[in-house]
Amino acid sequence: MSPAVINLPFLYQERIKQLEHKLRAKEERIVVLETENAALHLKLAECRGQTGRSGNEAAQFYELYKEEKSLRTIMNIGIVQLHITMQSLTQSLQNLRLSAVEHAQEIQHQFKHYFQLLLNPLQMMQTKNQFLQELQARVTILDESFQEVSERYKKEKQRRKILHNRLIELKGNIRVNCRIRPLLPFDRQADSLSIQDRHGDFSEVTFSPDDETVLVKCCRPGHPITDRTFQFERVFSACESQHSVFEEVRPLLTSVLDGYNVCIMAYGQTGSGKTYTMMGPHSDDNATLPKEMCLGIIPRAAEELFWLILEKPPGSYYVEVSIIEVYNNDIFDLLAQDCYGELGVKRDVITTKEGKIEVPFLTYESVENAVELLNLVQKGLQLRVKQPTLVHAHSSRSHLVVTLTIKTYFASSHAVGLPDGERLKKQTTMKLQLVDLAGSECVGMSGVKGAALRETSFINRSLSALSDVLGALSEQRSHIPYRNSRLTHLLQDSIGGDAKLLVMLCISPCQRFTTESLQTLGFGTRARQVSRAPAKKINQTLCNKSK
Incomplete structure (x- = not known):
């Protein structure tokens, strides 16, 4: 308060105090009123907002009312249409009921008809x-x-x-059959003078009057014609088929699986049909008959052997094959390879302590069917030494020995009590030897020279040694000269042992080869005279086999 005011009279001071008090009260009232005014403004704004929202809702309700009114109109129209549709469907349903009744009656009538049928x-x-x-x-x-x-x-x-x-x-454990091949065009050309001059036509001087006899008409200059006859177990004429020849061989294959060793050997001069009899025609021969009909003993024996094995329990028989060539008195393993990869490894033949013949390190290939076996035989035939001569275009210069080793296993009654990983079995090993000998030949007739002449010398010597062995056996000498030739040493078990031996003689019917035919027939006669003990069934041996 200023000094001037303090000096005023007391009344004025009281009046000023009252006025100041009223002023403060008015100011407080103004603040309250302003606060209430602000609150009223807020409430007014809120009322205005509510009024706006109410207007919007009213507008929305109005729109909904209009839509509801339209929907009611549409629904009324739909109800009318639905009523009309229901009346139409009711009529259609009545028609369908009538039709169904008619169809049911018709179906019932048909049902009765078909039921009767x-x-x-x-x-x-x-x-x-x-x-x-x-x-x-x-x-x-x-x-x-x-x-x-x-x-x-x-x-x-x-x-x-x-x-x-x-x-x-x-x-007989040594059986001898003979086969006379037919005349070939080459024979007719070679014999055109020797036969036609004597008989006036082309005729055979060697033939079979019956199935056990061979008759040879011997014609020598200045001498009358003489007939020589030879008797064998079976003689096949020129017109008989490969099938007929094999039918005589078939029983021996049964003997193999029955536990016997068997050897089938073809013997004869060059060009007499040994390889044809054992294998069939050459690949380049123009055969008029189907190949299946011309198959020889080896392919037919392979098929027959595996057919017989199929009749046995599965897994009881195992077959291995080895192929040996005896060339120039040496033995070659045609399934073995040397260090250069060339097939045909030289081997030797020995006699074991038990007296059995064995070729050390000989290769054996397991086969499961005839096709695998014949593939191996064909491989061996391709390696076999051949040389064309004046007598035969495919003259074999070596002896071929195909050996099938058949092993059979039978469970033994002694297997009880063995460890789980082992079992005791009885093992039997049989051998089937199929031998295609090289042909004997006359040097002057075959026209060979050089290396072929040396081959001919070894062939004739080995065949002569074979004849000497048969002669010694027939005469029952104390010493049998098996070791004079590797061929006879290799075949010792088959010729002089307990194997069943079938010798197939192959001869030519023409005059030109009469001397060679007589030599072959003499060899067969000598073989028939061999007296041996009956073939023995191979004993079973026990062996342990892992499961």
Whole structure:
């Protein structure tokens, strides 16, 4: 407060205080009113907002009302249309009911008709069913009979094996058959003078009057024609097929699986048909018959052997093959490779302490079917030494020995108590030897020279050694000269042992080769005179095999 004011009179000072008090009260009232005014403004704004929202909602409600009114109009129209559609569907349903009744009546009529048609077949089926039941009863009876017959068949099969081997033994453990090949165009050209001058036409001087006899008409200048006859177990004429020849061989294959060693050997001069008999025609021969009909003993024996094995329990027979060539008195393993990869490794033949013949380090290939076996044989034939001569365009210059080793395993009764990883089996090893000998030949007739002449010398010497062995056996000498030739040493077990031996003589029918034919027939006669003990069945040996 200023000094001037302090000096005022007291009344004025009181008045000023009252006025100041009122002023402060008015100012406080103004603040309150301003606060209330602000609150009213806020409330007014809020009311205005609510009024705006109410207007919007009213507008929305109005729009919804208009839409609802339109929908009611549309629904009324739809209801009318639906009512009309329902009336139409009701009428259609009534029509369908009438149609269904008519169809049901028609179907019932057809059902009765078809049921009548099926009734007769059903009755027939019932009759057949009764007949089928009768047949089933008969099948049951036949099945029981079949079981009985099967048992009898097994017994008869065992008996047949015994009789079969007795029959083979009665026929002789060394059997000799002879085959006369037909005349070839080459024979007619070579014999055109020698035969036509004497007989006026082309005729055979060697032929078979029956299936056990060979007749040779010997014609020498200045001498009358003389007939010489030779008897063998079977003689095949020129017109007989490869199948006929094999039918005489087939029983020996059964003997192999019965536990016997067997050797089949083809012997004869060059060009007499040995390789044709053993294998079949050459690949470049123009055969008029199908190849299957011309197959020789080796492919037919392979097929027959594996067919016989198929009849045995699976896994009980195993077949291995080895192929040996005896060339210039040396033995070659045609399935072995040397260090340069060339097939045909030189081997030797020895006699073991047990007296058996063995070729050390000889290669054996396992085969599971005839195709695998024949592929190996064809491989060996391609390596076989051949040389064309004046007598034969495919003259073999070596002896070929194909050996099939058949091993069979049978479970032993002694297997009980062995460890789980082992089992005891009985093992039997049989051998089937198929031998295609090189042909003997006259040097002057074959026209060979140089290396071929040396080959001819070794061939003739080995065949002569074979003849000497048979001669010694037939005369029952104390010493048999097996070791005079590696061929006879290799075949010692087959010729002089306990194997069943079949010698197939192959001869030419023409005059030009009469001397060679007589030599071959003499060899066969000498072989027939060999007397041996009956072939022995190979004993079973026990061996441990891992599972």
